[in-house]
Amino acid sequence: MQEGRLAGRRILVTRSRNQAAQLTKLLEAEGATIYEIPSIEIILQNDGITRLQSELNRIADYSWLLLTSVNSVLILDKTLRNSGQNWKWLEALRIGCIGKATAAKVRELGGIVSLVPSRYQAESLAEELVKDSLAGKKILLPRAARSRPVLPEQLRRSGAIVEEIHIYKAELADQNKQALIELLSRNQIDLITFTSSSTVRNFIELAGEFPWQKIPVACIGPITAETLRDYGIEPAMEAVEFTMQGLVEAIKLKVKG
Numbered sequence: 001m002q003e004g005r006l007a008g009r010r011i012l013v014t015r016s017r018n019q020a021a022q023l024t025k026l027l028e029a030e031g032a033t034i035y036e037i038p039s040i041e042i043i044l045q046n047d048g049i050t051r052l053q054s055e056l057n058r059i060a061d062y063s064w065l066l067l068t069s070v071n072s073v074l075i076l077d078k079t080l081r082n083s084g085q086n087w088k089w090l091e092a093l094r095i096g097c098i099g100k101a102t103a104a105k106v107r108e109l110g111g112i113v114s115l116v117p118s119r120y121q122a123e124s125l126a127e128e129l130v131k132d133s134l135a136g137k138k139i140l141l142p143r144a145a146r147s148r149p150v151l152p153e154q155l156r157r158s159g160a161i162v163e164e165i166h167i168y169k170a171e172l173a174d175q176n177k178q179a180l181i182e183l184l185s186r187n188q189i190d191l192i193t194f195t196s197s198s199t200v201r202n203f204i205e206l207a208g209e210f211p212w213q214k215i216p217v218a219c220i221g222p223i224t225a226e227t228l229r230d231y232g233i234e235p236a237m238e239a240v241e242f243t244m245q246g247l248v249e250a251i252k253l254k255v256k257g
Helices: 020-029 046-056 070-082 100-109 122-129 150-157 174-185 197-207 222-230 244-254
Strands: 010-013 033-036 040-044 064-067 094-097 138-144 161-172 191-194 217-219
Touching: 010 020, 020 033, 020 244, 040 197, 046 070, 046 138, 046 161, 064 070, 070 100, 070 138, 070 161, 094 100, 094 122, 122 150, 138 150, 150 161, 161 197, 174 197, 191 197, 191 244, 197 222, 217 222, 217 244
Parallel strands: 010 033, 010 191, 064 094, 064 138, 138 161, 191 217
Antiparallel strands: 040 161
16 A cells, blocks of 8 residues: 555646656655556647758857757757768757756756756746846747747847747647546545646646636646646645655645555
8 A cells, every 4th residue: 555645545647747856756655556648649840850960050149048848958969960960069068957857857867057047937037147247148948839938038038039949839738638537537546646738728728618727727836827827726735845745745735645
């Protein structure tokens, strides 16, 4: 029999398939039973990746490389290796990351991280960057399509030249719709976890008219929480530290073992 603060709890993880493992492992270590049904699917944007490769060939023109997700790091790494390069190609750049997990992946792959803001949000990264003069400096920003515009907007207002390149999309995982409805219909889920605004929006589209809203939800931070509230859903739990471990800690704090 499983032991832990979350023993007996049945939790739905909505992260993309290639990113769910860490959260699942942490929750299972606390005794939870996990159901993985991704609401998003990561789709590479070939035009964006081709454009990224072109900019990497002109990397000496740039002062900063900003990475806002592990997905961006992995796609950049593959792009480098496909051209016969590695992270040493970027050693003259300063690299800024949003979040410990993003920074850890950069370091694991051989990159040097110069900046990780204390709050894992675009606003915080922008605030740190604009402390120094950005006038005329070029910044490379490879990230997901439909990302919030706050980061490039704030940097451009400070005089930076931002090359924003959309290298992937977080698309609706519509192939999981039936499995999700069947799981929700069994009325056995105690908690749903959301780790980004994309997981929220896509989950709501997948669930359709199914009345799931009484199930408590846990979210990774204020941006995701704001998206939930836009749909009239108040999070039962919100991470203080915007990481997978922080999300698990928030769940443990709220749930009585």
